[in-house]
Amino acid sequence: MILYKLISIQLNKLKYQKQKISPMKMHIFFLNFYLLLITISRSQLIYRNFYGSFTSTNFDWNIYQLDNNGYSVASCGLKNMLIMNECTQSFNSLTSKTFELPLHDLINLSFKLWMQLQSYEDRINSVSYSFYLYIDNELYLIIQNSLYTFTNDCPPYGSYEINENIAHSSTSIQITMVSDQKSWGFSEFTLNVVSNTQNIWELVYQSLDQRFLSMITLNDGWMTNNIVSQQIEQCTDFYFLRSTGNNFIKDFVLKVHTKISLNLRVLIFNLASPIIYFKIDNQLVATQTSNSYVQSALPLCSKFIVMQVRITDFIHNNENLRIEVTTSADGSISWFGIRDFSLFIDYIKEEYQCKDFNIQPFDGCFSNQYDCNFGCSNCVNGICINCLDGWYLDPQDICIPLCGDNMLMLNEICDDGNSIPYDDCHHCQFSCPLNCILCVFGTCKECEKSYFLIENKCTPVQQNCENFVDQIETGFFNNWTNYFEKNGFQCQPNSQQLSMLQQSKQYNLLQNNYCGLAIISSFSICQFPDFLNIQHYQQDRETGCEEDYKFSPNKRQCVQTCNCQDLVSQQTNDCYICIQNCQLECLICLQDKCYACFEGWQLVDNKCQQICGDNQIALTSNEQCDDGNQIIEDGCNECQFECGSFCQLCDKELNCIICESNSQTVKQFKCKPICGDKIVINGLEECDDGNDIRYDGCI
Template sequence: MSLDWQFLNIDPSNIITQCGSEQIIGGYNKFAKQHAATKLLQLPPHYRLKISLNLYIIDSWDGIEFFQVYVDQLLVYNVSYSGLDGTDYLCGQGSRKDSINQISIEFDHTGLTVFIYLTSTLDDNALDESWGFKNFKLFLFLCPPGCLACNSQDRDVDCNTWMLAHSSYTELVFGNFITDGWTIINGDQNKWQCHTIPTICGKEKCGIDTQLRLTLLNLPVHTQMRIKLMYLRVGTWEWRDQFKTTVDQELIWESPLTSLPNYLYGICDPTSLDVLINIDMVFPHFLSNPTVFFLNNLDGPYADESFGARDIQIFIKRLICGDKVVQLYEECDDGNLLPFDGCFGCMFSCVDGCSVCQDMICLGCFEGWIYLEQEYNCEKQLVQETSYNNYQMQCSDHCLQCNSGICQVCENDYLLEDNYCVQLEKIDLYICGDQIAPYTLMECNCDQNCEECVNTICYSCKSNLKLLDNYCIGTCGDLVVQESEDCDDGNDTEFDGCFHCHYSCPLGCNNCEKGMCLDLCLPGFHFMNQACSTICGDSIIAGNEQCEDNNTQEYDGCYLCKFSCPINCYECFEGTCINCNIGFQLIQNQCSNVCGDGILQIEEQCDDGNEDSGDGCSKTCQVEIDWICNQGNDCAFVKYPQLMCEFIEQNNQYQYTRIKFSQEVQLLSDINYQDAIELSIVDLNETDYNITILEVQSAQYQVTSDVEYILQIQIFTNQLQYPILTVTLTEQLYNDNLAPLVNTVDYLQLNQPNYLSTQQVEIAKTVQLVSKVSFLSIYVLSIILMILGNALSFWGMLDALQQQSYLKFINVLYPQTLIIYFQSTELISMQSLLDSVANLSEKTSLLKSPYIESYEKFQFYQVNADITEGFKAEILVFLALFVFYISSLILERVISILEMSSFLQGFPKFVRFLQRYQRKLNKQIKKFDRSFIQSTLLACSWDLIFMAMLELSSNHDFSYYRSYVRLTITFIILIMIFLLILQQISGVITWKRQNLDQYWFKKQPFFLLIKKILIVSVLVFYQREQIIQTLLMTLINAFYLIYVINMKTTEEFEIQIKNIIMEASLTLFTASTVINWDILQRYFEYKFIIIVSWVQMFFLVSVLILYLLFELHEIIIQIKSKITKLIEKRISRHKSNEERQTQNKENGLQKENLQTQKIIFAVQTVNQIQIKQ
């Protein structure tokens, strides 16, 4: 099930559906009106195609609605279907019947590529009627080996003479499509894409007056030319509009192309009228520098009539001497290279010595040859000349004495026979009794090996010799080499080097010495290992070969160059069967079994004595699906188990799929079944992915079980947008009735790989580190502000930043860059903050909670759906605050007691220190009022609301007491939130008495709380609706941003700026996540999604950095204020000291003056007394 398929007018992201127990392409609510599935494939040289598929007809087809299959320009399948013909419900509407139809189509085809187009004439939506398909298979009838182009009638010698002279525009990928080669006149030179199919020219690119020209140079000698191309016809071509091809200004081919139907729905765009046409033209041609033109006589504008082209190939037919086909420049062709046999080098030839040869008939001879008129032959003349009375008489060669040209005496070792001297085999062989003894009188004695000789007649021979024709000769075959023998190998085998005790050449050898072949072999023999041997399979019948069919197929009439009978043949002659075995019939020289005769043959899986299908044994004697036949004729219906693959989830860069079966299955061989699972990803090298098999329940030997395997898949490339996983089982599995799997191969569409290069991962981790440092820095600065007296700053900052941590729960497939970044946002939540301080969950058994699995993105981040897990963090927060408050009260009371202690009365400075600390402590206790608790609740409200909503969406087992506890906590939280809302609503009636801007600012916590409730509700309750979830969150953030912008206040301007920055970043982030929707993934390349993710990360990190700067600014102001107060305090104290010193001086002067006055008054008093006296 390869999703290299392209689809018209339908989203391909979830095109694979479940129909009954099968996964199919399309199906219910998928393929219907105006929908089509297409595929473009590049094929090896072939002459015929066969297509098979399983077609699913779903719901109410009307009987006049057709399923259609186009292959290039041909409508090869157009059959109507009716919903009334269905047998059972599969996957459509429950009240209607569906059907599965097996389609098989076979047709001629020779193009380099094939465009397959599956569609229907349905006129209603997919809810009412639909279709789907599975097990699409394409079979090729290939050309003979070595052939680049052929048709169904071609033999090897017919097609292997085609040579590719030019090829262009054959690439399938638009990015690799090269436009060089042809010159385009009056048209667009650029490439164009029609429904992912790249072409030169194209819709509205080329049309009226456009010409395509190509000149080929220095072509080898040839007799024919063949031009193949795929032509894209677009628009409203009329009957008089024609496509033309000229070669060297000669019209080769023209056709209006209007008789060919358009595709039912346009491929270039939904309203387009178009069709791809495979054209193949063959014509005589022999010029070496031809110029080819593609022309047309279109008369309308490009918008109405246009065209495109691709897959242009030009072949030439070469001359091959020896193919037994007389072609141009050849006088003859006898298929061999033997001279003087009438045809040599594909030219007429005559016998050796012929000087005038015409049509293989010799009409004259060279000098030294005698022309035999009766035989049209030449005979070599071997003569010597003698002169007699100026008249030259010619004697035959090797003649010593001749009279009037008639030889009378021959040279030594030659015998006079018919006026010619013929060489003798033995120089010692003389004829006794011819009354001629030119050399010796011993010629009439008996053979030297004769033991009893009388009057030249031998009566007996020496031992080991036998008498034959008055000669004593050795016994050939006794392994003893006698004088009359060259050799003796003890056998009568010919061509083994010694035959009849004389040296003989091996079979096929033309030149040998003493039985050993030298190097010259006869045609059809090859010199190997010092011998001439034939090679079976070289297409030449020689030596002991009876036939040659150039293959090693047994039972095809010729096997290993010996005649062989077809299988199951009883009697045959030279590979041709005459009679077959019982139970078989002779069809086209093959003995085929007689299906339906009740006799089970080797080729038959069953034979129940009839030719009816549907009873378990089909009309071709094959066991039907979901049937088991015992002994070949006892068939019972048993549902076959089925291999099923399904997608589970995608976790970051890992994708998880499941292999399972529709029934319990078992192994019938004792093996580790994991080794029998072959996994691959279509169009990917094995180095580009890693697949790990995790056993859930393995297949067991002779024990049925629910077998299941989990596959963990990691893909190391983004080359494929939607990879296809292929699962192949090399070992069959069986159910408890020994029924085998109905399929051992399955396909599964995977999600888009979430893969980053090493460099991108490092960059993302760097951004994550910046984010973590920013978070921690903001925490530290907020704590410093708390120490400096701004206790609410920490809660406000935490409340604002927590919004970022919830963005990761948006249920879209984030790229790995954002997944890495979101790991840093875990520092923001209250739960993570407390866990980072102390891992109390693991150290305190009282705080442990059972893990309840969540769903979708919450499951991905392993969020515990048990509310008690998250609520304990909030309890710890408020418990810590309560302990702090009680401790402060106790400490204040202790200080009051110490102040009144008599023991400390002797330490006035320490008492004053305690009094100062008591005043500060009282000041902090007064701040710990209801507003402080409210601020704390608001800061924790993100987690509280999230826990409550997640608990409400979880399943509950009311037989377990913890369910009641969890729901009680949930309702307590909701009541607290409701009370907070009520408290914030107070004063709404009197808002007109206040300044509107001040009212909006004071009610900001209320609007923020409403926003939190809405955001968390959308995240939790719309977790499975990514489109609605994203749109609602964007809308909520946008409305809140508008509110923040319109909230004008001069008192808290800095807070407003921070809010605007935060809300703007959140709005932009949620709006930009639309590119991560499943339905839009196919429209964006993964590189583009990564780029957008960098921009999104920039938004979020920028907010953190700006918040950090604001906090630094606030700290600087606070520190500056503290320093200013300290300086003022010191100056005030210094002034106070100076005033005190001045006052003391004045008091001293006053005392001195008073003392002086007292002295003066005393003196005056004494003087007065003395005067009175």
């Protein structure tokens, strides 16, 4: 509206000038006219109300009165006006409204003020009445009917047009009007915002900018008393974040910048002439004080005071930013809050061809300059035209390495030069052999049921048992093969071992899957008489086998003997008493590798391992129990019985067998400290004088 009037003034000057207009004046006129058009294009209407013959349903402001007389709509020809009903002239009525605003630098406020005209007695007695306009609780304008000319266009009321351009940048605005006149009002109210700021700032953070706040997230909260405050309170028709102390702190992480600007509204309650201290990165940059609040017979929100903090063009280039607001409020009798926070950083103009926000080379853009992708020999603006040898160009203009050329490129893990599946490498990625359920880097660790792992292949059991020759070639030997190959052979289990095996869950599995062989490995080692060893020794010499090698009558060649030069003689070693063997906990041992374990033992990498927590007690191990959990004081912890207090050894029923020293067994197989041993057990004994004499101070 105000911009339209300014343009009209310029056009009228041009129309009614009597003297000849020079070319320079004409140029200046059109320049001003162009600037006005730019300003109009940046103007945005926020609110428009109380025009024409409106009714009371149009009223959307807040009224605060002592006598609750409300308001009325008075008629003035074809137009209406809003009139506050008061009984006295003592600032009895005020009206207020808060508006949410977009980013801006200027507001234009226009409305028609109505006040009851001075009577003859008022003029004789020099009685004057005033109207007060507050912007964000700051007194902005005072209109006295004795000093301003009111038009007498609707007796007994006169009107005065108010049109103000006000510098303002906060994301909300509260407009408050009050008068000491008995009858006053307004109409034709319009609010516009104008943005004249050049595009040199980037908004990076904005919060607490809505009039109504239903909740405040942890990210929008501010730190006070080492706690992130999310406490919401209301004052008139807006909400704010309240501090329980006297300060607020918030940290930010910013991208590359050289300057910052910010806006923050601080509200102080129940404190006259408060002071606020504003710090950036622990540096004091602003100190403000104010004593401006709305003067009325009805105090608003404990006479709250609003101070607007606006920091512009502050030199700052650190990634981390800390903002701190400290006030003179004590947090109890007087308190403070904040709202309408906005943080800006400056744009940094960069000279670059491309920007992919990483430092990876050969991805089309490096160091903000175009480059070629992996495998590309010629590219334009990061787009590949031709690929290197061994690469081909896909439809997305990306070079892909050729798989099957025996060359490792880019994301190829392996390349065996063929497309055969199940051969450890397929499509240039590791692959599992057929019928393998667990493999690592193409090497099989575990085959499916009824398959044996032989030379990284899962071979069916039936195939291994077809004939004796196959058994020799694959390593599945019977008694006599073991006799010829070693200085002893692996025998059948004795009766005690067989009984233990039959109780195992794996017994049926073993019987049904190993070709009916009568031998179950690793139970015992049978030695032959010395003359047989001598016979083998002589036979090896006759065949001319080198040292550490022996003649194999089955293979008809010299084979390497067990290397026991390290003198290691442990049952868990592959070489025990110079005889290749599995550990005692193994049920099935083939080619010195274990394929089945005792009950409670887990097969890991062809070794039997005791695993505490698998809910199985490993036979012949040091496990006393295994309840499958790590709960303390449930009777079993770390696979050992949890005996009672002062108990050193107990059975599976937790009955104590051996008590600790200085303790003795009592009923129900429990232990308790010995009274009379001159040793005081804290928590159970108060004293111990080594006797049972009464009345000697300890009994």
